[in-house]
Amino acid sequence: MLRSSLLTLTRIGSNRLMSTAAKLTTVEVNDKTGIATLTMCRPPVNGLNLELLKDLSQSIDEIESNKSRGLILTSSNPTIFSAGLDILEMYKPDKERIRAFWTSLQDVWLALYGSSVPTAAAINGHSPAGGCLLATSCEYRVMLPKFTIGLNETQLGIVAPKWFMSSFLSVLPRRIAERALNQGRMFTTEEALQVGLIDEVANTKEEAIEKCSAFIGSFAKVNPLARALTKQQFRAADLQQLENERVQDLEKFLFFVNQPAVQKGLGLYLESLKKKAKN
Numbered sequence: 001m002l003r004s005s006l007l008t009l010t011r012i013g014s015n016r017l018m019s020t021a022a023k024l025t026t027v028e029v030n031d032k033t034g035i036a037t038l039t040m041c042r043p044p045v046n047g048l049n050l051e052l053l054k055d056l057s058q059s060i061d062e063i064e065s066n067k068s069r070g071l072i073l074t075s076s077n078p079t080i081f082s083a084g085l086d087i088l089e090m091y092k093p094d095k096e097r098i099r100a101f102w103t104s105l106q107d108v109w110l111a112l113y114g115s116s117v118p119t120a121a122a123i124n125g126h127s128p129a130g131g132c133l134l135a136t137s138c139e140y141r142v143m144l145p146k147f148t149i150g151l152n153e154t155q156l157g158i159v160a161p162k163w164f165m166s167s168f169l170s171v172l173p174r175r176i177a178e179r180a181l182n183q184g185r186m187f188t189t190e191e192a193l194q195v196g197l198i199d200e201v202a203n204t205k206e207e208a209i210e211k212c213s214a215f216i217g218s219f220a221k222v223n224p225l226a227r228a229l230t231k232q233q234f235r236a237a238d239l240q241q242l243e244n245e246r247v248q249d250l251e252k253f254l255f256f257v258n259q260p261a262v263q264k265g266l267g268l269y270l271e272s273l274k275k276k277a278k279n
């Protein structure tokens with residue numbers, strides 16, 4: 001059952017058709033397993049802008065409240081899971097919008113990392129920075145070969161906030177996490193498997209979703225409330241830290257991102273991406 005439509009067409013007046021409220025996520029629930037697949041669909045690269053973050057929040061809430069058996073996060077793009085935060089939101093930002101943008105990112109992380117249902121990511125493409133944040137907020141990761149994943153923030157001259165590190169540290173040993181973050185290292189699928197950043201490799205998106213479903217299915221005989229409370233106890237300190245520091249975290253981000261040197265760096269990085277795209 002496909003719950004959210006990609007595009008809503010509205011008739012205005014007698015014959016004008018306009019597209020409105022285009023959703024950037026879909027939620028599909030498998031009737032047999034009760035597992036919801038949440039797909040990001042924002043071309044070209046699933047850049048996390050304000051609208052995609054809001055749709056992600058809404059979809060996660062919907063999955064929580066509809067008592068789905070689990071959540072699988074994936075992408076409609078065949079080569080990109082998510083390119084991370086949309087740099088255009090941070091470069092020469094609009095004052096009000098950038099506040100809403102960062103607050104929405106906090107909301108998504110709190111909802112996904114703290115979700116009461118079992119979560120898994122079918123990483124069917126590249127997954128840098130914010131893409132890696134989403135994947136590591138899930139409990140299990142299955143990735144397709146020949147892609148890359150990691151927190152590359154230092155390569156852009158920016159700093160991953162503490163809660164990005166919490167997600168990373170919930171998956172990787174501290175020594176590996178610290179070095180990778182300092183280096184801004186992107187891991188290939190094979191390297192990610194070796195260090196434990198991902199749990200399995202699959203050859204197709206369908207196979208990745210099957211493996212994620214099998215992981216979620218492994219809890220079938222576990223009391224769901226006991227499972228959820230156990231997971232939340234493991235993650236409580238990380239979640240509480242951001243809950244307690246949400247405002248300071250926002251102000252810190254705004255201060256940092258508005259530094260002339262950071263703006264210059266983001267501008268140059270955007271330029272290099274555009275140049276690369278043209279060649």
Ligand SMILES: CCCC/C=C/CC(=O)SCCNC(=O)CCNC(=O)[C@H](O)C(C)(C)COP(=O)(O)OP(=O)(O)OC[C@H]1O[C@@H](n2cnc3c(N)ncnc32)[C@H](O)[C@@H]1OP(=O)(O)O
Pocket residue numbers: 044045047079080082083084085086087088126128129130131152153156158159160161253256257270273274275276277278
């Ligand atoms: C200040 C504290 C904040 C700390 C937190 C930051 C977390 C972040 O998430 S920062 C964002 C980090 N993301 C990246 O570094 C990824 C950059 N993108 C890529 O490496 C590649 O685009 C890709 C591997 C994801 C995909 O490569 P592919 O060859 O398929 O596509 P491209 O030709 O490179 O890109 C197509 C198109 O999309 C634009 N674009 C790509 N990534 C972003 C992005 N993150 N934000 C905005 N725009 C992006 C790229 O410029 C191309 O645009 P044009 O078609 O208009 O040229």
